[in-house]
Amino acid sequence: MSFSSDVKREIANIKYDSRCCKVAELSALLLTCGRIVLKGRMKFEVAVVTMENRVAHKIIELVKSLYGIRADICVSRNMRLNKNNKYSLTFYDSDAVTRMLVETTVLSYDEEGFCYISHKDWEKLFVCEDCQNAFLRGVFAGSGSVNNPVKYNHMEFVIYDYDFATTFMEYLNSRDIRCKMIERDKGFYMVYLKEAECIVDVLRAIGATTSLFDYENIRINNDLRNRVTRIVNCEMANQNKSIETGLSQKRDIELIIEKKGIKFLNENLRKVAECRLESTEASLAEIAEMMDPPLSKSGVNHRMKKIHEIAEEIRHSLGIEE
Template structure:
């Protein structure tokens, strides 16, 4: 089961005790995946909710039955495009009952169907949470957190998507909208905000799983950063040591190490004998002991002498 399916499965088992919260959740589901059948006069005949998720279908059925105490029918059909998938249809065939649902969810304005989020439906924080939960069940998905952080709601209605964004952002989120083909996609990409949204929707089990994955991911990244940093330092140290040995070798072949001042000759010979030693380790081998900066200064002087000898030789040959 994908992480997205786990989240939906958990949310589908959450049935709010308060009727007003159940109404908010039903309103979100109808807004996104509800189909309202009307006659030529615009009168509501029936209501159908369509989903490919069995857990979501069961929740829709339960919410409608528990909230409105009405007759609800459910049917299962095969998806002709995806043979392994099924489409679940939840029907309210009685026109009066369908009309009642639309009135209570405030999706009927002046006797006309209007897919919007009524402020009356989301007056309280708990109802806002319920609405977002319903919208995610109907149109949301979340990527595998081991790969990337991405949560989105997909909608065909621009108006409803904008209203949903505003609703989500009342919880101090930074949700944004992008147009993808003919769909409006509301999305979050920050891991901490996705965690917060799971908390808002009350998907606490999924939240803990995501948090654990985030901690492990962060630990791995920190270890990789440390290893990369240490590797870079080692490479830098090795490269510097190779250059120092080349300069010392050039001096030895031209004027001889004995021509160097005593302090430079001693560090040069120590470097030859201890090619893998760090500057600090070289300093410890001197008598008296010299600090890292002092060793570095002496080796730089040797490098300058080598460069000067090379320059003089080139001028001589020219």
């Protein structure tokens, strides 16, 4: 079962005390997964299709409780999408269906009394503070999906009407939920979010509390794992660099010993050189602690540079490349 399905099942169980919130969510569901069929003069039929059992039940409950309309239900097997069930709901009662479409702002009238399908009047439904979240809940249930953050952060809404996709994107951005919209080849529009904080804001707004906690826990674990990986990689890089430096310094010292002898170095340089030959993989800080008396790291580094300069002079005089 996908993370998106878990979210949709969770929000489908949310109940409302106020009629306005029910109408707001139903409007979003009709706009995202509904289809209106004209059956005659001012006679409409509404067909709704969803892949989620709980979402189908939620639509049936809302329509019945608000308008007393019963649904014809058809369950079929979708052979393309993991062979999941597809739930097709049809609402026939003409007068009640028309009333439902008008109240949910899906159907509007112009100044001359002609009706038209509207996809951008839905913000008129926001009567109380909870109506906005109820509408957003319906949009997600009808068209949304969210990736499990184990993979990557991504939430999207697949919308088939340009006007609704545009106004919905603008609405989300007005709530500081940063999103973008692209048009797909198959004639639909995708409003999508990539920022984890914005995805969390949506989950919080639609009331997916359990899914929100799961999402945040996965994010925290991912961040912790990535941080540990970065630290380990950094330490490995530092260790490798230290080893490479030690080997390079060892080659300098061995060249000086081979061509000039160890006593060619003064006592201070000789002590550091002998310590390096004994501990090739030691860092400069570790070499500094090995010295008697101990030196500072910068002191050891200064002496190693002197040794390198001597080795470079020998290479230059003999025409040797490092």
